[in-house]
Amino acid sequence: MSDALKDVYSILWVDLRNLRRHWRSLVATSLVQPLLYLVAFGYGLGKGISLEGVSYLAFVIPGIIALTSFSTSFSGAASKLQVDRFFYKSFDECLMSPVSLYSIIVGKALIGVIRGLISSFAILLVGLALSPMFIISPLFVLVLLVSCFVFALFGVLVAFVIDSHQGMSTFNSLVILPMTFLCGTFFSLSQLPAAAKAVLYVLPLTHSSECLRATALAQPFPFWSFCVLFAFGLAFFLASVFVLKKKSV
Amino acid sequence: MLKECIVTEKLTKCYGNVKAVQDLDLTVYSGEIFGFLGPNGAGKTTTIRIMTTLTKPTSGRVRINGLDVVKDTEKVKKMFGVVQQHLSLDRDLTVRENMEFHARLHHLSSSERKRRINELLDYVELTEHADKMVDTLSGGMKKRAAIVSSLVHEPEVLFLDEPTVGLDAQARRRLWDLVRRLNSDGTTIFLTTHYIEEAEALCGRVGIIHQGRLIALDNPLELRRKLGLITVETLVDNKETHYKFFADRAAATKYVQNLPPDVKTIIIRDSNLEDVFVELTGQKVGDV
Numbered sequence: 349m350s351d352a353l354k355d356v357y358s359i360l361w362v363d364l365r366n367l368r369r370h371w372r373s374l375v376a377t378s379l380v381q382p383l384l385y386l387v388a389f390g391y392g393l394g395k396g397i398s399l400e401g402v403s404y405l406a407f408v409i410p411g412i413i414a415l416t417s418f419s420t421s422f423s424g425a426a427s428k429l430q431v432d433r434f435f436y437k438s439f440d441e442c443l444m445s446p447v448s449l450y451s452i453i454v455g456k457a458l459i460g461v462i463r464g465l466i467s468s469f470a471i472l473l474v475g476l477a478l479s480p481m482f483i484i485s486p487l488f489v490l491v492l493l494v495s496c497f498v499f500a501l502f503g504v505l506v507a508f509v510i511d512s513h514q515g516m517s518t519f520n521s522l523v524i525l526p527m528t529f530l531c532g533t534f535f536s537l538s539q540l541p542a543a544a545k546a547v548l549y550v551l552p553l554t555h556s557s558e559c560l561r562a563t564a565l566a567q568p569f570p571f572w573s574f575c576v577l578f579a580f581g582l583a584f585f586l587a588s589v590f591v592l593k594k595k596s597v
Numbered sequence: 598m599l600k601e602c603i604v605t606e607k608l609t610k611c612y613g614n615v616k617a618v619q620d621l622d623l624t625v626y627s628g629e630i631f632g633f634l635g636p637n638g639a640g641k642t643t644t645i646r647i648m649t650t651l652t653k654p655t656s657g658r659v660r661i662n663g664l665d666v667v668k669d670t671e672k673v674k675k676m677f678g679v680v681q682q683h684l685s686l687d688r689d690l691t692v693r694e695n696m697e698f699h700a701r702l703h704h705l706s707s708s709e710r711k712r713r714i715n716e717l718l719d720y721v722e723l724t725e726h727a728d729k730m731v732d733t734l735s736g737g738m739k740k741r742a743a744i745v746s747s748l749v750h751e752p753e754v755l756f757l758d759e760p761t762v763g764l765d766a767q768a769r770r771r772l773w774d775l776v777r778r779l780n781s782d783g784t785t786i787f788l789t790t791h792y793i794e795e796a797e798a799l800c801g802r803v804g805i806i807h808q809g810r811l812i813a814l815d816n817p818l819e820l821r822r823k824l825g826l827i828t829v830e831t832l833v834d835n836k837e838t839h840y841k842f843f844a845d846r847a848a849a850t851k852y853v854q855n856l857p858p859d860v861k862t863i864i865i866r867d868s869n870l871e872d873v874f875v876e877l878t879g880q881k882v883g884d885v
Contacts, residue, residue, distance in 0.1 A: 351704075354704070355702075357701075358698070358701035358702050359702075361698065361701060362687055362689075362690065362694075362698050365689070365690055365694055366687075366689040366690070369689070432687070435688075436684075436685065436686065436687050436688050436689075437681060437683050437684065437685040438685050438686060438687040440651060440681060440685050441685055441698075441699065441702070441746075442702065443650075443651060444649055444650060444651060444674060444679055445674060445699070445702035445703060446671050446672075446674040446675055446702070446703065446704070447702055448671075
């Protein structure tokens with residue numbers, strides 16, 4: 349077990365080196381989008397509106413944190429892995445080394461987790477300054493951590509499955525971007541027709557934003573959503589193992 | 598007594614209906630530099646990918662030092678180093694960091710890492726470039742950096758896939774010297790190339806693969822002897838060069854003297870491995 353952990357760190361080590369070299373630009377670019385959302389929707393549009401008994405600003409901040417953890421963890425894991433696979437070819441070096449596939453997958457996901465956490469906490473600080481209603485509990489941190497892990501594993505899986513740069517940007521436009529807007533981040537799903545709800549509850553970000561919002565606003569915690577989020581993480585991990593095994597055939 | 602190092606038995610790899618490698622039987626012995634030649638697309642890289650566990654064979658098997666590469670993957674991975682055809686260093690890192698990454702993947706302790714990396718940098722004279730980003734190095738230096746990265750865990754076998762593609766003549770010769778030095782220091786080398794003169798310069802034995810099949814296997818001199826040690830080139834109608842092979846100069850001279858007068862530009866020279874290769878594969882290298 350400790351050997352496996354060492355291997356995970358070895359895989360992560362490379363990406364940490366890279367992060368250390370470029371952290372300013374990496375963090376800055378990941379914050380632009382959520383900050384714009386926060387200003388445009390939370391501060392600009394949402395002033396004076398209230399939703400589900402709280403101000404829209406208080407409502408939307410946990411959603412924006414969820415989408416930050418989602419997009420940063422996902423792209424943080426996926427983009428470097430894709431570069432490693434197609435441009436640097438350095439991913440082959442991992443595959444040819446005596447490190448297990450499981451360690452490789454977790455190691456490659458961790459850089460997404462770390463980047464997701466950094467950006468989410470940065471937005472969190474802004475959120476705290478803007479909204480006095482915001483509560484940070486250990487449960488909130490736990491949900492955020494799990495969310496980042498799930499989304500980073502999602503990024504790893506997608507980077508394994510999609511074999512071209514074009515394919516990746518298509519996936520970003522068709523799946524990732526719509527998810528950031530629709531999965532209960534900016535509005536409550538309770539306002540939607542049943543069919544739309546059904547679709548959105550099949551997406552992991554929906555569960556993440558509901559869990560984060562519930563803890564942040566001291567509402568009843570949707571325990572089953574948290575379980576679903578866990579299940580997504582496990583599914584992404586197993587699918588990654590499967591794809592990686594199949595790729596080496 | 599020669600010790601078997603890499604042994605393939607009836608190795609076959611199919612991609613759909615295409616047979617990239619067919620019934621390959623090959624033995625590479627410890628301590629040799631073995632050259633694996635073939636036109637582009639002949640199956641060289643596929644064979645290396647199978648030997649280095651990146652690809653699984655459709656049938657047949659490969660053993661390295663007696664261990665099956667499919668069944669004993671983890672153990673086999675410790676025995677070889679690979680330098681791929683395309684640069685596979687992480688270009689977000691320095692040379693030293695790339696080496697350290699390899700060392701970590703191969704579970705070297707912190708003190709071992711430091712010692713081994715400095716030793717290798719010195720070995721290929723990259724010490725002063727160690728802390729530069731990979732992308733700032735010249736092509737030859739990048740290749741040397743890739744080679745020392747793959748040597749960090751002291752592998753017994755080194756796979757070099759087209760090691761000198763894209764290098765200038767100086768860098769190429771320097772790399773050849775490095776390969777010879779590694780070999781004389783005890784590393785078995787399995788090298789693929791489509792530069793025939795590279796195989797001639799380096800390899801004790803060569804195997805020629807064509808359309809997935811091994812069509813010749815011997816030392817370069819023996820292969821030449823089978824074809825004829827002397828080559829006569831003639832140009833007919835200023836269009837196409839014809840090649841004829843003879844056992845010795847006397848036979849070649851006799852042939853030339855009896856040629857009709859309209860045959861021009863006659864060259865008599867020693868045959869080389871390229872002649873063997875072209876005769877066997879029926880086409881110019883790299884021109885499929």
